[in-house]
Amino acid sequence: MSGLIKSEPFTLNIGPQHPSTHGVFRIKVKVDGERIVDAEMVMGYLHRAMEKLAEERTYTQNIPFTDRTDYLASMSNNLGYVLAVEKLAGINVPERGNAIRVIMAELQRIASHCMAVGAFTNDTGAWQTPVMWCFRERERVLDLFEMTSGARLTCNYMRIGGVAFDLPKEFEPATRRLLADLPGFIDEIEGLLVGNEIFLARTRGVGALSAETATNFSLSGPMLRGSGIAWDIRKADPYCGYEKYDFQIPIGYQGDAFDRFIVRLEEMRQSVKIVQQALDALPGGPHSTQVPLALRPPAGEAYARVEGPRGELGYYVVSDEGPSPYRFHIRPPSFINLSALKEMTVGGTVADAIVVLGSIDIVVGEIDR
C-alpha cells in the first residue's frame, strides 16, 4: 500500500497496556497504513532498581531479588547469581548440588519455554488453545518446584555453595513421570502448530535476522540459535558439570520467528534428555557446602554466565570485602535480544510486529529490573 497513496503516517502506541506486550512494555510505532515505518521501544515501566537495592543487602539476601527479575525463570536466575558469588569467593559446590542445579535449571527451561511457546502462539492468534496446553505442562513443572523449594514461581532455591534443601524422596518418581509425558506433549504442540499452513504463513520469514545481524546485536539464546549460529553457554563455557551430559544444540535456518519457535520446542526435548541423564546419575553426598551466613568475599570482581531460557544470563558482582556487593549488575538476555526489535519490525505490518515481539520471548521484569 505504501507509495500508492500519499497517506500520513501516524503514531500508534502498542502498550504499555496491550494484550500482547507481555507486561508493561511499550512500542511507539509509526505506521503508514498497516506498514510500520518506525518503531521506538519505551521501557522502564517495571523498573524496581534491583541492581541498586542489591548493594544494600548481603550476598544471601540478594538471591530473592534474582527471582524477581525474570519471574518465569527464577531457578536460572538464582543459578547465575550464586555462580557469580561462588566464583568471587572461591567456593566449591558438591557433586550432588551441581546435579540438582542442572536438574532445576533444565526443568526451569522447560517451564519457561512452555510459557514462551504458548504466549507466542497466542500472539499469532491461535486463540488460547496452545497457551492452555502449555500451561498444563508448566503446572506440572511448577509442582515439582513446589515440592522441592516450597514456592512455585519465585523459588529462591539456590544457595551460595549449593542448594537450599535436598530433593524430597517423592521428587524423583514425579519427575520421571513428567519426563515420560513431556515428549508426547511436545509432539502434540508440534502436531497442532508446526505443520499448520496458517501458522507457517504467519511466522515464516517474519522478523528474519541474518547471522551477522544477530551477532552484531549481541543476541543470545534461541534468538541467536534461530539465526543458525551454534552457540550455547552450556557447551561453550560449561558450568555445573554440563560437559558430562550428552545433548545437542538446535539451530534454525533463516532466523525468523518460526525458527525460534522450533528451536524452543527442540530445546525442550534436549532438556528432557539432560534431566533424564542427571537423574540417572544423581550422585550422593551433601547437597551444599557450609558457607558463612555473612559472607565477605575477597575484594575483586566476578562475572558468571549461564544459558538461561532466554539466552546468556550474566551476573557481574564486585566485592570490596564488605558483607554486601559493592556493585551488582545483571546482563538480562531479553533486554539485549529486544534491542533488535526495531530491526525486525520496521517494514513489516503491525501484526508482524506482535509476532516478532512474541518470538523474542521478553519478560518485562527482566528488561526493566
Next chain:
Amino acid sequence: MEGFGVSLAFWILTGVTLVAALGVLASRNLLHAVLFLILLFVGMAGYFVLLSADFLAMAQVIIYVGAIAVLVLFAVLLTPRAGRNNGETRMFLPALLLCGTLLAIILFVITDTNWAVADESPSVTAADLGEALLSRWVLPFELASVLLTVALVGSIMLVRSREEEAEDAV
C-alpha cells in the same frame, strides 16, 4: 397496489429516503453523509420491493450498500482529515434555485399528465429478467460487461503510483 401495509410502507420509506437525502445535503461531516447515503440506498431497495422488483431490490442492496458505499467509505478514509469536509461551494444558492425550478417543472408534468396506468401487478421473476437480458437486451448487456472491464482496468491504471509504473516498465 392495495392494502394498508403497502401505503404505510410507502410513506415510511418516503420519510426515510427524503430525510436521508436531506442528510446527505446538510451534513458537514463527509462520513455522516456517506452513512445517510447508505440509508437512502436501503430505502430505495424498499421502494423496489414495493414496485414488485424483488431481484433488483436485492441487487440494489448488494451492489449499492455492499459495494459502492464501501468503496465511497474507502475513498473517504484514503483522503486526509482535512478532505473530509462536506461543505458547499458558493454555487449552493444558485444550484438550489435551479433545482427548485426543475423540481417545479417536473412536478407540474407529473401531475398534469394523464398517465395510462396498468393496474394488475406484473410479476417479473429473476428468470424473466435473465431471459430478457440475454435475448432482447443482449447487446447492451455485453456492452455493460465491456464497460465494467474498462472501468476496472481504468481505475487500476488511475491509482497506480509512479513507483509501480517504473517497476512495470523494467
Next chain:
Amino acid sequence: MHPFLITDNWYDLRDLGNLSGRLLELLDDALPFGLVYVLAALIGFAASFLIFVLPSQLIVGVYGERKLIGRIQSRYGPNRVGPFGLLQPVADAIKLMQKEALTPKTADRALMYLAPIVFVAPCVLLFAVIPFGPNMVFADIPVAILYFLAVSSIPVLTTFMAGWSHNNKYSLFGAMRVVAMTISYELPLVLGMLGVVLFTGTLALQGTVLWQKELDIWLVFLQPIAFAIFFISASAELNRTPTDIAEAESEIVAGYLTEYSGMKWGLFYGMDIGYAIAAAAFGVTVFLGGWTLFGLEKWVPPWIIFIGKTHLFYFLFIWTRGTLPRLRIDQLMTFAWKFMLPIALLNLALVATERMFWIEQEADDSIVYAFAIINIIAAAAAVYGWSRALGYRPEETPLRPRLVSEAGGFVPLESGGEGAT
C-alpha cells in the same frame, strides 16, 4: 397413511407452520386492511427471535461455545452458575447490563450509540427467509439467497460505524480491516453461490431444500468448492478466528470494539453469535439439505432436524476457532483474490458445463451422482494444483531445527549440521 406421520392439522405441533398458518387465517378474518401482515411480521420477528435466535445464542453460542472451547483447551469451561454452569450466559448478561457504558470524550456520540442498535436488526431479518420446515418459513421469497447475501452485507457497515466512531486508532484499524476484507470476500462468496444456483435453478431457499430432497443428494457433495468458499467467507465476514483480523485481540486489542463497554459491547457480542448461527442456518439450508434427513423428516419434527444440523454446523466454527491461528490481513486478501476467486470461477465454468450437459442430453436425474464424483475430484485437483501453481511447497519447509553437538560459530545452511531430523 401411517399414524405417526406428520399431519397438516393445526394442533400437530411437530410442524409449527400449521399452527401459525391457522392463527394467521383467524387474524386475517378479524382485522381490517391487511393489517394482519404487519402484525404477523412483528409477531414472527418476536417469535423467531425468542424461540430460536435468543436460546441458540445463549445456550449454544455462549455456553456451548465456551464449554467446547474449554474442553479443546483442556479446562472445564463455565461450571459455577446453575446446573453445569448453564446459567452462565444469564449471569454474563446481567453483569453486562450493570456495567457502565463508557463513551470517550472525542467519540462521535451519535454513531457510537447507533452502531450496536443497527447491528441487531439485520441479524433478525436474516432468519426471515430460513426454512425451518416444509411450512415453516416466514417469507418464502423467490430471491431468498440474494436477500441473505444482501442483508448480511449491512452489519459490515455497522462495524465500520462502530470502529470509526470511537476516534481510537485501534478501532480505526479494525474498521479499515473490516471494510477491506468484506469487499474481498463478498466476491468469491457470490461466485460460489452462483454455482449452487446454477444447479438448482432457483434462488429460493425452500426451493433449494426441495431440490436436494427430490434428487436425494446434498449440495455439499455436488458443490464442495462452493461449500468451502462459503465456510471460509462466512467465517471471514463473521470475524471468527482464523480470519478474525477485525478484532484480533493480540494485535489491535479488540478492533472496532475497543471502546465499547457494558451492554453496547454485549449487543455486538450476542449478535456476532446470532450472525454465526444465521450463517450456519444458511449453510445447512443450502448445502446440507436443510430440514431433510433421509426421509426421517416425516417422523421427527423437521425443525428439530434443522436446528440440530444448524448447531452441528456451528460446531465447525467453534472448532476452527479453538485450533487455528489468525491470518494477517494481506494474506487474507491474497487468499481471497488469488486463491478463492480463480477457484470459484473454475467451479462456475464446471457447473455451467455440467448443467448444460444435463439439459441438452436430457439426462436422467441420477446423473447428479456422477456430477458429485466429478466435482469432488475436480475440487481436490483444483485446490491442490492451484496452490502448487501459487508456489505452495510444503515439503520444502523444514519443520525441525538442525542439531549440532559442538558450540561454534555460524553453521551454513549447506553443511546442514549433524543429525538433522
Next chain:
Amino acid sequence: MTPGLEHFLTVGAILFCLGLTIALSKRNAIGVLMGIEIMLNAVNLTLLSFARFGVGHGPVTGQAFVVFIITVAAAEAAVALALAVSVYRNRDTIDVDKMNLLRS
C-alpha cells in the same frame, strides 16, 4: 391513500433534484459523486415505477434498464473514486473548486 404512479414519480423527482443540488453545490469531489449516485437512484425509481404501472413495453424492459443503470453506476463509482484518489495524490486536495489546472 394508496400510492400510485404519481407518488413514486414525485419521490423520484424530489430525490433527483436533491441529488442535483448536492452534485452542483458540494465542494468535495466525493460529495459530488454521492449526489450523482442519488440522481441515478432516483432515475432507477422512476424507471421501475413505469415498469410497474406503465402500459406498453411490459415490466421486463424497465427492469432491464435498471440493471444497466446499476452496472453503469458501479463502474462510474469505481472510476470516479479512483480519480478522486489520484487527484488527491497529485494535487493534495479533492476540493473541486481548486481543481483548476486548466484555467490559467
